[in-house]
Amino acid sequence: MHVSDSLIGKVVDGRYAITALIGRGGMATVYRARDKRLERDIAIKLMHPHLAEKSDLNTRFNKEARAAAQLSNPHVVAIHDQGVWASPEGPRAYLVMEYVPGPDLRSELQRLGSLSLGSCLDITEHVLRALAAAHEAGIIHRDVKPENILLTNPLPSDTSGEGAAIQAKVADFGLAHVIDAESAGTGTILGTVAYIPPESVSSGIFEPPADLYALGIMMYEAITGQLPFKGETPMQTAYMHITKPMPKVADKAEWIPPEVDSFIADLTAKEPSDRPANGKEALEQFLAMRDSIDEASLARRIPVAPSIPQTSINDASEEPYQEKTVAYSHTSSLPVPTEPSPPETITSIAAAEEPSPALATDTPTEALPGTVEKAKFATATTTSKKKTRKRLLIILLVLALLAAAVGGWYFFAGPGKRVSIPAVAGQSAEAGKKKLTDAGFVVDSKEAYSDDVEKGLVISTTPSNKRLRIGSTVTMTVSLGIEQVEVPAVVSLPREEALTKVEGARLHPKVTESYSDDVEKDLVISQSLEGGSIVNHDSDIEIVISLGREPVELPTLTNMGRDEAVQALEAVGLHAAIAEEFSDTVPAGKVMAQNPSEGTVYRGDTISFTLSKGPPVVQVPKVTRLSVQEARSKLEAAGLKVDEKPLFGDLEWGGTVYRQDPKAGQTVKIGSTVTIGII
Secondary structure, X not given: OOHHHHHOOOEEOOOEEEEEEEEEOOOEEEEEEEEOXXXXXXXXXXXXXXXXXXXXXXHHHHHHHHHHHOOXXXXXXXXXXXXXXXXXXXXXXXXXXXXXXXXXXXXXXXXXXXXXXXXXXXXXHHHHHHHHHHHHOOEEOOOOOHHHEEEOOOOOOOOXXXXXXXXXXXXXXXXXXXXXXXXXXXXXXXXXXXXXXXXXXXXXXXXXXXXXXXXXXXXXXXXXXXXXXXXXXHHXXXXXXXXXXXXXXXXXXXXXXXXXXXXXXXXXXXXXXXXXXXXXXXXXXXXXXXXXXXXXXXXXXXXXXXXXXXXXXXOOOOOOHHHOEEEEEOOOOOOOOOOOOOOOOEOOHHHHOOOOOOOXXXXXXXXXXXXXXXXXXXXXXXXXXXXXXXXXXXXXXXHHHHHHHHHHHHHHOOOOOEEEOOOOOOOEHHHHHHHHHHOOOEEEEEEEOOOOOOOOEEEEEEOOOOEEEOOOEEEEEEEOOOOEEEOOOOOOOEHHHHHHHHHHOOOEEEEXXXXXXXXXXXXXXXXXXXXXXXXXXXXXXXXXXXXXOOEEOOOOOOXXXXXHHHHHHHHOOOEEXXXXXXXXXXXXXXXXXXXXXXXXXXXXXXEEEEEEOOOOEEEOXXXXXXXXXXXXXXXXXXXXXXXXXXXXXXXXXXXXXXXXXXXXXXXXXXXXXXXXEEO
């Protein structure tokens, strides 16, 4: 049991109660603990006591806290607190981190052997989202590997896809480096050699593409169950990253979609400029690639026998070199393998040339017998070692030059050569395919509608503006022209139903409203494009919606003449119906009444009005030569009054009418008096 295990049950700074040991690394031990103040489980990372006085390690430990604390992302393990605890074993720097209950990706790879393609891509997406956030904040992780990918739940052991949702979180920003800051370690690179990019090996450069290279190596390992580069020593592995071509996953299983290999090849390009510039760009490329993969392929897995973990959290033995964080020096030229010591550390060429200490040759003559002889022997041995090292260095330099030449041929003339994707947009499909094929690419064609590119011409290529290895697949999208749609018939339909149909056909409705005598309110009166016709999908269609009948103001017609009244009605779109009646009060020819006389009326309605015929009249009947009795009856029957004027006084015995006034045939008002003369 480690000494650190005795801390279980201890309370750090009076707040964090240590409950269990999670894992032990080269710098620190990680425990599960309980935050007594906030009542939550956390992970607490305690630096080993014997490292407390090393300022450079303290700097790295503190740098992890600062780097991770700048990030707020669901796929980055959050840092809650930082401090120094006066533990029973001495001062211990510590970090308080988010507790992730699941295993790390390394243990899952050991348990399962390999991952299904879908699980690998899910984890890759989460890691890319974390790196995108880090790179945007100006932070490079510099040690992306399975040990630093924590999972919220174990991965399913089969490909059913059932089980709890799994989220990946990137941890251990202990090697993180702010992009624009100067490196604190002159000439020293920190990182895990199995995942380290070529430019970091040869020149110590760590930029965002370095994290993407490590992710590409991790993807290959997760799918195939093994690393693409694995030498007998860390130096050999590092050298393989520079000189060896990246193997294809499809070489292990033919069913692997070519898009996966193409994406991994982009991430692991030897030249950083040939990789995506940062996590955000890589994420965009990844999402486009992921969408093109069918569900059946996502569920498949390359069967690999699970491995037994070589270490446990309570085992003090060293882990395999490819899982260790190593430090090594670099030079400005191609690195040359040397004999490292210890195996996890790559030393510089200068260190390899340093002679071993020899015994002093100026031993006094009073020395014990045999001392001089021993000194001479030691000097001779030292000289022999120098010559051996010199010969070894020459051999290694020659090998390095040969390897550089082979590498140069591979990348500039051989299978590893990368060429730019030709610009074929706007060319015919046949010409574009020939141009891409002549450049050495495999062409995958698909069709899509385009509002801007004519039918049969190339819209774009995916990826674009990239340099790819010869033999990579390039997707060429060919235009089907502007998409055509059928115009729906919407006349007489209600407004909402009509608009739903038009928008469903992806046409652009232009709605106007108009009064209609024939179409009810909110129904379609007309449409500008005939129903059933075929038009461009983005065409405009004018839809006229009925406002119903148009209300108009009713004019007052009373006392207007006939023509004036008719004109007043027609001016507002109304029709006239005319009647005539006698009136004792309204002059003849004037409107004496209208119907309706008030209220709302609509254009096209008929308005009735009555013209006065003046007072009622009658023609005076002829009553001369009639007897008085006959004349009186006839006049009274005509509605007239009678005034009798006898010629010779009263004629009680009767008489005959010899004159009348008004005369017969004259028109008079009913009720007028007619005077008759009687003899």
